[in-house]
Amino acid sequence: MxxxxxxxxxxxxxxxxxASTENDKAGRFMEYFMNARNVEDYDMTFDTRRLAAKLDLxxxxxxxxxxxxNQFTNEMLSAANSHGFQRRAQVRQAVSNDINKMKMILNxxxxxxxxxxxxxxLRNRHL
Numbered sequence: 001m002x003x004x005x006x007x008x009x010x011x012x013x014x015x016x017x018x019a020s021t022e023n024d025k026a027g028r029f030m031e032y033f034m035n036a037r038n039v040e041d042y043d044m045t046f047d048t049r050r051l052a053a054k055l056d057l058x059x060x061x062x063x064x065x066x067x068x069x070n071q072f073t074n075e076m077l078s079a080a081n082s083h084g085f086q087r088r089a090q091v092r093q094a095v096s097n098d099i100n101k102m103k104m105i106l107n108x109x110x111x112x113x114x115x116x117x118x119x120x121x122l123r124n125r126h127l
Contacts, residue, residue: 041080041125041126041127042076042077042079042080042091042125042127043073043076043077043080044069044072044073044076044121045069045073046069048062048065048066048069051065051114051117052065054113054117055106055110055113055114056110057106057110061105061106061110064105065102065105065106068098068101068102068105071097071098071101072094072097072098075090075093075094075097075098076091076094078090078094079091079094091127095118095122098118099115099118102114
């Protein structure tokens with residue numbers, strides 16, 4: 001009887017410690033995404049000429065990409081000043097708008113290259 005009680009206590013102790021570590025992980029995960037990041041992380045400005053060379057853009061495409069990029073940067077900086085889930089929603093909206101506009105301007109090969117660059121940039125900045 002004594003052994004059964006000790007086993008029950010040990011199981012309950014292990015279960016509660018496991019649950020607390022899972023809660024800690026979830027808390028750290030939410031804290032990671034909800035904490036204010038530097039505004040610099042949301043600054044998406046870059047050298048348009050380098051992008052044009054990488055994507056082999058025409059002059060017309062380069063002008064359109066420059067306008068789209070300025071709009072994207074403004075939307076991302078606006079998202080940087082928001083908090084919590086609103087920030088996340090604004091970042092998703094800005095990225096979605098940028099992708100839709102770029103898809104209209106670029107051909108398939110250029111768009112694939114642009115998407116890989118955009119995804120890499122967003123991952124590196126933890127956005």
